[in-house]
Amino acid sequence: MTDSTWMTPISNDDTQANRAALDLSERxxxxxxxxxxxxVLSAVPVGSKxxxxxxxxxxxxxxxxxxxxxxxxxxxxxxxxxxxGRVPSDLGYRYYVETLMREAELNRSDRLMIRHQFSQVQLxxxxxxxxxxSVLSGSTHSASIVTPARSxxxxxxHLQLVELADRGRLLVLVLADGNVVQRRLDxxxxxxxxxxxxxxxxxxxxxxxLNGRLSGMDARAVRRRLQRAPQTEEIDTFVxxxxxxxxxxxxxxxxxxxxTDGLVHVLEQPEFAGGGKVRAIxxxxxxxxxxxxLVPLVTRRGGVHVxxxxxxxxxxxxxxxxxxAPYGTxxxxxxxxxxxxxTRMAYPRAIPTxxxxxxxxxxxxxxxxxxx
Amino acid sequence: MTDSTWMTPISNDDTQANRAALDLSERxxxxxxxxxxxxVLSAVPVGSKxxxxxxxxxxxxxxxxxxxxxxxxxxxxxxxxxxxGRVPSDLGYRYYVETLMREAELNRSDRLMIRHQFSQVQLxxxxxxxxxxSVLSGSTHSASIVTPARSxxxxxxHLQLVELADRGRLLVLVLADGNVVQRRLDxxxxxxxxxxxxxxxxxxxxxxxLNGRLSGMDARAVRRRLQRAPQTEEIDTFVxxxxxxxxxxxxxxxxxxxxTDGLVHVLEQPEFAGGGKVRAIxxxxxxxxxxxxLVPLVTRRGGVHVxxxxxxxxxxxxxxxxxxAPYGTxxxxxxxxxxxxxTRMAYPRAIPTxxxxxxxxxxxxxxxxxxx
DNA sequence: GGTTAGCACTCAAGACAGTAGAGTGCTAAT
DNA sequence: ATTAGCACTCTACTGTCTTGAGTGCTAACC
Numbered sequence: 001m002t003d004s005t006w007m008t009p010i011s012n013d014d015t016q017a018n019r020a021a022l023d024l025s026e027r028x029x030x031x032x033x034x035x036x037x038x039x040v041l042s043a044v045p046v047g048s049k050x051x052x053x054x055x056x057x058x059x060x061x062x063x064x065x066x067x068x069x070x071x072x073x074x075x076x077x078x079x080x081x082x083x084x085g086r087v088p089s090d091l092g093y094r095y096y097v098e099t100l101m102r103e104a105e106l107n108r109s110d111r112l113m114i115r116h117q118f119s120q121v122q123l124x125x126x127x128x129x130x131x132x133x134s135v136l137s138g139s140t141h142s143a144s145i146v147t148p149a150r151s152x153x154x155x156x157x158h159l160q161l162v163e164l165a166d167r168g169r170l171l172v173l174v175l176a177d178g179n180v181v182q183r184r185l186d187x188x189x190x191x192x193x194x195x196x197x198x199x200x201x202x203x204x205x206x207x208x209x210l211n212g213r214l215s216g217m218d219a220r221a222v223r224r225r226l227q228r229a230p231q232t233e234e235i236d237t238f239v240x241x242x243x244x245x246x247x248x249x250x251x252x253x254x255x256x257x258x259x260t261d262g263l264v265h266v267l268e269q270p271e272f273a274g275g276g277k278v279r280a281i282x283x284x285x286x287x288x289x290x291x292x293x294l295v296p297l298v299t300r301r302g303g304v305h306v307x308x309x310x311x312x313x314x315x316x317x318x319x320x321x322x323x324x325a326p327y328g329t330x331x332x333x334x335x336x337x338x339x340x341x342x343t344r345m346a347y348p349r350a351i352p353t354x355x356x357x358x359x360x361x362x363x364x365x366x367x368x369x370x371x372x
Numbered sequence: 373m374t375d376s377t378w379m380t381p382i383s384n385d386d387t388q389a390n391r392a393a394l395d396l397s398e399r400x401x402x403x404x405x406x407x408x409x410x411x412v413l414s415a416v417p418v419g420s421k422x423x424x425x426x427x428x429x430x431x432x433x434x435x436x437x438x439x440x441x442x443x444x445x446x447x448x449x450x451x452x453x454x455x456x457g458r459v460p461s462d463l464g465y466r467y468y469v470e471t472l473m474r475e476a477e478l479n480r481s482d483r484l485m486i487r488h489q490f491s492q493v494q495l496x497x498x499x500x501x502x503x504x505x506s507v508l509s510g511s512t513h514s515a516s517i518v519t520p521a522r523s524x525x526x527x528x529x530h531l532q533l534v535e536l537a538d539r540g541r542l543l544v545l546v547l548a549d550g551n552v553v554q555r556r557l558d559x560x561x562x563x564x565x566x567x568x569x570x571x572x573x574x575x576x577x578x579x580x581x582l583n584g585r586l587s588g589m590d591a592r593a594v595r596r597r598l599q600r601a602p603q604t605e606e607i608d609t610f611v612x613x614x615x616x617x618x619x620x621x622x623x624x625x626x627x628x629x630x631x632t633d634g635l636v637h638v639l640e641q642p643e644f645a646g647g648g649k650v651r652a653i654x655x656x657x658x659x660x661x662x663x664x665x666l667v668p669l670v671t672r673r674g675g676v677h678v679x680x681x682x683x684x685x686x687x688x689x690x691x692x693x694x695x696x697a698p699y700g701t702x703x704x705x706x707x708x709x710x711x712x713x714x715t716r717m718a719y720p721r722a723i724p725t726x727x728x729x730x731x732x733x734x735x736x737x738x739x740x741x742x743x744x
Numbered sequence: 745g746g747t748t749a750g751c752a753c754t755c756a757a758g759a760c761a762g763t764a765g766a767g768t769g770c771t772a773a774t
Numbered sequence: 775a776t777t778a779g780c781a782c783t784c785t786a787c788t789g790t791c792t793t794g795a796g797t798g799c800t801a802a803c804c
Contacts, residue, residue, distance in 0.1 A: 047796050060748050065797070083755040083796050127621075130628065162532045164546055172544055172554070174536055180554050182544070184740070256502070264654045267639070282636050368556070419767050432777050437768070455767045455784040748803075759792080768783075774776080 022074060022095070029100060030057070031067040032076055036088045036096045040344050043270045045085030090309035093321070093343055097306050101348050106356045110139065114356070118364065128364075129259045132337055136357060137262025140350045142341030146259045147291055149328035149335035149365065151177040153218040154250035156243065159211050161185075161203035169203070171239065173246055176216060177333040178369075183246055193235040206235050210243070219247035260285060269342050271319065280316035281340075290314060291336055298326040298336065304355050309343040319343060323350045325358040328365060337361070394446060394467070401472060402429070403439040404448055408460045408468045412716050415642050417457030462681035465693070465715055469678050473720050478728045482511065486729070490736065500736075501631045504709055508729060509634025512722045514713030518631045519663055521700035521707035521737065523549040525590040526622035528615065531583050533557075533575035541575070543611065545618055548588060549705035550741070553618055565607040578607050586612070591619035632657060641714045643691065652688035653712075662686060663708055670698040670708065676727050681715040691715060695722045697730040700737060709733070 024032070034055045038046045048061040048068060057064065068086050071077045076092035088096065106114075114135055121128050129146050136144035155176035162170040169185040194202050209231075214222055222244040231237045263282070272278050284290055298305060307322040323345070324338020337357060339350050396404065406427045410418045420433040420440060429436065440458050443449045448464035460468065478486075486507055493500050501518050508516035527548035534542040541557040566574050581603075586594055594616040603609045635654070644650050656662055670677060679694040695717070696710020709729060711722050 045796090049796075061796095062748055062750095062798095063746085066747090069798080079797090081755060082798095083753085083794095085796065127625070127628070158536050160532075160534045160542075160544075162544065164530050170532075170544070170546065170552065172532075172534065172542070174542065180542065182552050182554065253499070256499070263635075264651055267650065278639065279636055417767090421767075433767095434769095434777055434779095435775090438776090441769080451768090453784060454769095455782085457767065746804095748801100750801090751799090752797105753799105754795105754797075756795095757793090760790085761788100762790105763788080764786090766783105766785090768781105770781090771779090773778080 022076075024071075024074075024095075025067075027059075027063075028067050028071055031064055032071055032088070032092060032096065033100045035068070035071075035077060035086055036092060036100070039088060040346055043344060045080055045087050047085035050085070088344075090311060090343060093308045093347070094306075094311070097308070097347050097351075101351075103348055103352055106352050111356065114139075114360065118360065126257070126259075129257070130261070132357060132361065133259045133261035136337065136339055136353065137265060139353050140339045140341070140346065141262075141265045142339040142345060142350065143263045143266045144261050144337070144339045145285070145291065145324070146337045147335050148179075148257050149177075149333040149361075150179060150250075151175075151333050152295075154179075154247045156214040156217045156222060156247065159207050159214070159239075159243065161207045161239065163200045163203055171242060171246075173243060175247075175250065179250075179333075181246055181250060183242060185242065190235075190238060193238055202235070206233065206239055209233070209236055210239060214240070214243065219244055219251060222247060258285075258291060266320075266341060269344075271342050271344065277316075277319060281320060284314060284316045285340075294322075294324065294336060295326075295334065298324070299330070299334065302326055302330075304351050304358070305338075306347070306351065321345050321347075323347065323354050325354050327358040327361040329369075335361075394448075396443075396446075396467075397439075399431075399435075400439050400443055403436055404443055404460075404464060404468065405472045407440070407443075407449060407458055408464060408472070411460060412718055415716060417452055417459050419457035422457070460716075462683060462715060465680045465719070466683070469680070469719050469723075473723075475720055475723055478724050483728065486511070486732065490732065498629070498631075501629075502633070504729060504733065505631045505633035508709065508711055508725065509637060511725050512711045512713070512718065513634075513637045514711040514717060514722065515635045515638045516633050516709070516711050517657070517663065517696070518709045519707050520551075520629050521549070521705040521733075522551065522622075523547075523705050524667075526551075526619045528586040528589045528594060528619065531579050531586070531611075531615065533579045533611065535572045535575055543614060543618075545615060547619075547622065551622075551705075553622060555614060555618055557614065562607075562610060565610055574607075578605065578611060581605070581608055582612060582615070586615065591616055591623060594619060630657075630663060638692075638713060641716075643714050643716065649688075649691060653692060656686060656688045657712075666694075666696065666708060667698075667706065670696070671702070671706065674698055674702075676723050676730070677710075678719070678723065693717050693719075695719065695726050697726050699730040699733040701741075707733075 031051070034051055034057070035046050038051065038054060048064040051057065051064055052059065052061050068077060071092070072079065072086065075089060076095055077086040078089045078092075080087060117131060117135060118128065121131050126148070129148055133144045133146045136142075136146070156173070157176040157178075158174040160172040160174075162172060164170055168187060169190070171183045171185055173181050173183070175181070213225065217225065222240060226237060226240045226244065231240065266272060266281070267278060294305075302325070304323060304325045307317075309321060310318050312318065312320075312322065319342065320340055321343045322338055322340055324336055326334055326336055328334045338354055339345075341350070403423070406423055406429070407418050410423065410426065420436040423429065423436055424431065424433050440449060443464070444451065444458065447461055448467055449458040450461045450464075452459060489503060489507060490500065493503050498520070501520055505516045505518045508518070528545070529548040529550075530546040532544040532546075534544060536542055540559055541562070543555045543557055545553050545555070547553070585597065589597065594612060598609060598612045598616065603612065638644060638653070639650060666677075674697070676695060676697045679689075681693060682690045684690065684692075684694065691714065692712055693715045694710055694712055696708055698706055698708055700706045710726055711717075713722070
C-alpha cells in the first residue's frame with residue numbers, strides 16, 4: 001500500500017457512475033436485480049436454474065443464462081470459476097444501487113424506535129455518538145462509523161477560568177462550533193503570576209481580557225498573537241499558551257474520537273471467515289484519519305454516498321462497501337456517519353438508514369442550537 | 373447462560389489456588405513449565421520427544437512421558453486425543469502462574485517507551501484511557517480493557533454556572549472524585565426564573581448557594597434534599613434538578629465508558645479462527661457491566677488478578693484468560709485495567725505489564741492530585 | 745427471431761482409502 | 775530409576791472417484 005494510495009482515497013466515482021449508466025433491456029435489468037438480491041441474501045453464487053425457481057421468472061433457465069452472459073460481457077456480473085453461478089461485480093452493485101434498487105423509506109416503527117432511543121439521551125456528551133453507532137450497526141447488521149460534528153479547525157469561542165475550592169483551577173473553553181473542552185490547571189507555575197491577592201476576581205479579569213482578544217482564532221492565530229503582541233499581564237500569556245495547546249489538541253482529536261460499533265457483524269460474514277482480511281480493515285479503521293479524506297467528497301455535495309469495493313482506492317477496502325453521509329451544519333461543524341460492510345451489502349436497507357440518521361441528527365442539532 | 377451465571381462471575385479462585393498447591397517433583401515441575409511455555413508459543417500440542425529436543429532436557433523422551441502421564445493424572449495436563457501431544461489444563465496454567473513462572477519486570481526500554489508516550493498526553497480527558505488500552509494491547513498482543521477511574525457513586529463536588537456570550541449557559545460540575553462534566557442549559561424555562569436583571573452575578577449567587585448545600589451528596593441525596601427542603605429560590609430548584617440528573621447519568625456512564633483495544637490480536641489466535649466463539653466474547657465485552665462484577669474481587673485485595681478459562685463462570689469466557697488490576701485511589705475513584713487473551717496467554721509478559729501500567733497510572737493520578 | 749429443450753463439458757466439494765508421522769503406553773533390559 | 779524398543783493409535787495429508795450444480799452451445803420450436 002503506497003503512500004499515494006492514501007492521498008486519493010476514492011477513485012473519482014462519477015466516471016464509475018457514468019460507465020454504469022448503460023442501456024439494459026428490461027430482462028437484463030430483472031436478472032441483474034435478482035442476482036444481486038439473491039446473492040446479498042445467500043452469499044452463494046447464483047445459478048440460472050435456481051434463479052428462475054426462486055423468483056418465478058416467466059422464462060426458462062436457458063434464457064436467463066443468455067441474459068447472464070450478456071451482463072457478464074458488460075462487466076456487471078462475474079464468474080468465480082467456469083461451472084459456478086454468477087456474482088455481481090462492483091460495477092454490477094453500482095448499477096443496482098443507482099438505477100435498480102427499490103429504496104424503501106425506513107418504516108414507521110423503526111423510525112419511532114430510533115427516535116425514542118435518542119430522546120433518552122443527553123445531546124451534550126459523547127453518549128449520543130455511541131448511540132448513533134449502535135443504532136446504525138444494529139439496524140443494518142454492518143459495522144458502523146460515526147465521527148463527532150466538529151469544524152475542520154477548532155476556533156476560540158469563549159473562555160472561563162474557575163477557582164475550585166480544593167482542587168485547583170479549571171479552564172473551560174467553549175469552541176466556536178459549540179463544543180466544550182475543559183482543562184485542569186496546576187497551581188505550580190501559576191500562583192506567582194497572580195500576585196498576592198488571588199482568586200476568582202483576578203481569573204475573571206484575565207478571562208475577560210482574553211475573550212476580547214482571541215475570539216474566533218484558531219490555534220495558529222492564537223500562537224501568533226501571543227508572540228507578536230506580548231500580553232501586558234503575564235497571566236494572560238500563561239493562559240493563552242494553554243488555550244493554544246488545547247486548540248491544537250482539539251485539531252488532533254477530531255481524528256481520534258471516531259466511534260465504531262458492530263464489527264462483529266462484519267466478522268460473521270462468510271467472506272471474512274478467513275480472518276486475514278479483517279485484520280487489514282481493522283487497521284485502516286484504527287488509523288481512522290482515512291475518514292478525514294472523505295470529507296472533501298462529502299462537502300462537495302451532501303446526501304448519502306456509496307463507495308463500492310474497488311472504487312475505494314485503499315487496498316484493504318477492496319472487498320467492502322461504505323455507505324455514509326455528512327451531518328451537522330455545513331459551514332461550521334461537520335460530522336460523518338456511515339456503515340461498512342461487505343460489498344454484498346443490503347444497500348436498500350443501509351442507504352435509507354444512513355439517510356434517516358443523518359437527517360435526525362441534523363434536526364436534533366438544529367433544535368439544540370435554537371434552545372441555547 | 374442463566375442469570376445466576378452473571379451474579380457470581382468468578383468461581384471462588386482461592387479454592388482453585390489451593391488445589392493447585394500440589395507437591396510436584398522437580399522433574400514434574402520442569403516438564404510442566406516446558407509444556408506450558410512451548411504451547412504458549414506454538415499453539416500446538418507438545419509431545420515428549422519434541423520437548424526433550426527443544427529444551428535439551430537431560431533425560432529421554434520416555435522419562436518425560438512418565439512425568440506427563442503423572443501430570444495428567446493430577447489434572448494439570450490434558451490430551452486432545454490418544455496420539456496427540458499434551459496441552460495444559462486450566463489448572464496447569466494456574467499452577468504455572470502461581471509457582472512456576474519466572475516473572476520478569478518489564479525491561480528498561482519498554483518502561484521508558486511507555487512513560488514517554490504518557491508524557492505526551494493530557495491526563496484530563498479520555499485520551500489517556502485510550503492510550504492505556506493501546507499500550508496494553510500492543511505490549512501483550514492481547515485485547516485490552518480499561519475502565520475510567522471513578523467512584524462507585526458520583527458525588528457532588530463543586531458547581532459553576534457560566535453565561536456564554538451567544539450560546540446559552542453552561543453548567544460545569546466537578547465531581548468529588550475530580551471528574552468534570554458539563555451540561556448546556558436551554559434558555560427556555562430558565563430565563564423567567566432569573567427575573568429581570570440577568571447574567572453572571574445571579575448565576576454565581578445560585579451556584580454558591582448550591583455549593584454550600586449539596587457538597588458531597590450523591591444523586592439520591594440531592595433529589596431528597598430538593599424534595600424535603602424546598603429551595604427558597606426557584607432557580608436553585610431548577611439547577612438542582614439538572615445536577616441530580618447529571619449525577620444519575622454519571623452513575624450509568626461508568627459502565628459505558630469502557631475502552632477496549634487490540635481485539636484483532638485475539639481474532640488472530642488460531643483457537644478463535646472459527647469465529648463463532650469470538651462473537652460470544654465480544655457480546656460479553658459489549659455488555660461491559662461484567663467488569664463491574666470484578667470490582668468486589670479487586671477491592672478485597674489489590675494487585676494483579678488472573679482468571680483462567682473455566683475459573684471464570686461466564687460461559688463465553690471459558691476459553692480465555694483475564695489478567696487485570698485495579699488502579700486509582702482506593703477509597704475514592706477506582707478503575708480497572710487488564711488484558712484478555714486465550715488461556716494460552718503469555719502470562720510472564722502480561723502480568724508485569726498490567727502491574728506496571730497500574731502502578732504508572734497510580735503515580736500519574738497521585739501527581740495530578742498534588743498539582744491541583 | 746427470440747425462446748427453449750437437450751446435451752456435452754467443467755469444476756468444486758464431498759466421500760473414501762491409503763500413507764506418513766508424531767505421539768503414546770508398556771515392557772524388558774540397563 | 776531410567777531408557778531403548780516396539781506395537782499401537784490417531785490426525786493430517788494425499789490422491790482418486792463421484793456427485794451435482796452450473797455453463798455454453800446447438801438445433802428444434804413457436
